[in-house]
Amino acid sequence: MSAPDDQTRAAHLLDLARAAGCRIATAESCTGGLIAGALTDLPGSSDIFDRGLVTYSNTAKESLLGVDPDTIRLFGAVSEEVALQMADGALSRSDADMAVAVTGVAGPGGSDAKPEGRVCFGLARIGHATHTETVEFGAIGRRHVRAATVAHALELLIAALDS
Incomplete structure (x- = not known):
């Protein structure tokens, strides 16, 4: 079960998406499906909610999401x-x-190049340029990094629907 704050965020997101007639998909690596779980x-x-794809391995990112192997090789999975x-x-690859x-x-x-707590986010919307950003949560521990990532992802979705 998601944390109470995530439940509040997810409920707000659900209301906004329902009002907008918007369907959502997730593609998760470091969170292993926690964003989809919160929703x-x-x-x-x-x-x-249309679907959630947990693509933990590079191979899964390539085969399920179409990530170019050269992109992973040049820039790294993170x-x-x-x-x-x-x-x-x-x-x-969804109906979202x-x-x-x-x-x-x-x-x-x-x-040094990819410190603990670094998470990269992507937000794709039909009719808009894909937004990316990196957040440095710091070495706060695995559970906390994953929880902070879920919260931030929900906030990104809310902000996109609020705009």
Whole structure:
């Protein structure tokens, strides 16, 4: 079950998406389906949730979302370039109107180039350019990085529907 704040966010998102007639898809790596879980914890989520794709491995990102292997090779799986292709892939391979994607280093560990707590987000919407951003949550622990990622992804979706 998602945290109470995530339930509030998800309920607000559900209301906004329902009012807009918008369906949502997710493409998740570091969260392993937690965003989809937060959305489907709520009754009535079938009104707005189309599908969630957990693409933890690079092979899954390539085969299920169409991420270019060269993009992974050049930029790494944790990059805005990959998040963009994940979001675009989820949108094009679903019946959704918008898709959010996440890829990151939940921890423990990381590197100087890709530190623990770095998460890249992609937000694809029909008729809009795909938005990407990177958030540095810091070395706050795996569970906390994943929870912060879910909260931020829900906020991105809410902001897109509020605009």
